[in-house]
Amino acid sequence: MSSGLKQHTMKAEMHGETWRPWSGTLDGQRLRFGPIVRAGLRIALRKKLPLVLLFLPPVVATIIFSFVVYTVAALAQGMVPAGLGAAGGAMGQALGGGSNSLAGDFVKQLVRVREMIVGFHLSTDLFSLLLMTWFGAGLLAEDRRSGAHLLYFARPLTRMDYLLGKFSIVALFGVLGSMLPGLVIITVAVAASPDWSFLQQEGSVVWKTLLFGGAWTIVVSSIVLAVSSLASRRSYALAGVFALFMFSGAISQLLARLLKDRDWLALSPVQCGIRIAEALFDLKMPVRDWNTTIAWTSWALMVAVSWAIIVWRTRRLEVV
């Protein structure tokens, strides 16, 4: 009874002001963009609906394409994929393979697999564009609007640390939306082909996927950040990026037709991407027979101009 009473009258301990001097040492050598990346990703991952809406299509497409690639590779070996049953035969016929395919057709099938991977790559790149734009548009614009730069630049943080942090956030979404699905499909193709034959015959597709995905991510991330640095709020930056990609596409097509010179397509980052992919992956449908060097140069110029804008705008952010 008495102990119960004692418990009842016991009060919770309240903490008072706990200020105390810091006795540790501050790390002065570390790369400082890491905390910015982590904080940016944490904020992005909080928004569940955009995550689901923007990641679901690439994820579903990756699963379906993985299955198709696996099926093509299996049928090329004269096998019916497990769980496919009678439908396997029909699919095999439709894909030009079938259980009766000869070993000589196998190389042709591997080429088909590669073309499917490239086609898949180009389609997921559009989703990666949406991902990078959605999650990157506000990174610099909102910092400016909310005055976050006053807090960042009062720390031992260089502009390069700050920009690297912001760029890494956008680029990570680009990698997740563009490079990763391609690599998953390639892994499936490698695993499904006998004796690593896909890797031996079409191994270059791995580094080409990395190169193309990386370049695409750098171009789009730079453009998104440049527009974000110019905009006063995220919604304006979003509209600006979409307008830039749409208008550049339309204008480049118009100029190419009016002036009968397809090199004008280099004005559009998307058209450049398609041309570079065609050339890089050696696609057998070169309908866009314009200069690949111009496409690469155009991408390089877009990145250079974007970074010039970003650096100029962040120089103005670094004030008290």
Place this chain on the structure above:
Amino acid sequence: MSIVRLQSVVKTYPRGKVRALDGLSVEVPQGAVGLLGPNGAGKTTLLKILLGLIRPEEGAVEVAGHQPTTRAGQLQLRQLVGYMPESDCLIPGQTGVETVVLLARLSGLSDKDALSRAHEVLDYVGLEEARYRPVEGWSTGMKQRLKLAQALVHDPQLLLLDEPTNGLDPAGRRHMLDLIRDLGHGRGKSLLVCTHLLADVERTCDHVIVLSKGRVLASAPVGTLVGEDRRSVRVQATGDLRAYRQALQARDMQVQPQDDGSLDVRLVAEDADPLFEAALECGVTLRSIQPQRSSLEQSFLEALATHEARR
């Protein structure tokens, strides 16, 4: 012992050909120091230099024994200094504790230390469960306290507080001033409080520096500026006060009658004898003579007026 030393510091802005700091030399003592000055005095430029954001064209700067002469030195300087900006600032999408943790990490604390220090300083400034909510929905007072918390989190040797009571209601202002006073006096931190509110400086600071047009007009302990002014007295008397007033004015003294019947008298010298002589002459009985205190505002305005007169 000085926390900041500036020697002949010059900073000009080429765009407007403005000489923001014009050979500024000052020693900022440890403790709580108020930085006063009209708009365009060079306060913001001084803060930028102390944060290592800009480099002066001429002169030497030393903060806590550290002289930032290189880019790396400027960055290192920001580890020694905590800055509470004047304007509204927050990191969008983050909670209070996340904001402070992030900024602690950027200052060089480890993950674990950043988290524990963040909670300590948020406790100290009185942000309780609100720290787990996104900062966008916070009141002005809470945001001000968050700004103070993030400035404190890496335990800097010098705190730069730019208009710390800006936009606060009376209760919030009192709380913020109590915190600043505690930091300066109870916790032994060195503070440079930049404000237009002279009463805030009077209440929280030990020393005051007055800037104007990039130069120091006055740098003195608050006590000497706000102390007793022995030439200004308030006199309470009974009798013919009108005649007494005229007698005082005849002796070159300035007299200002007050509503309660007393007289504010400005003496010619620190000598009260003429008050008694005039009282004797008029048959007035003196009840009390009290020296008056000069306000910081009065000192500030006098320093500005003196500077203008010299130019």
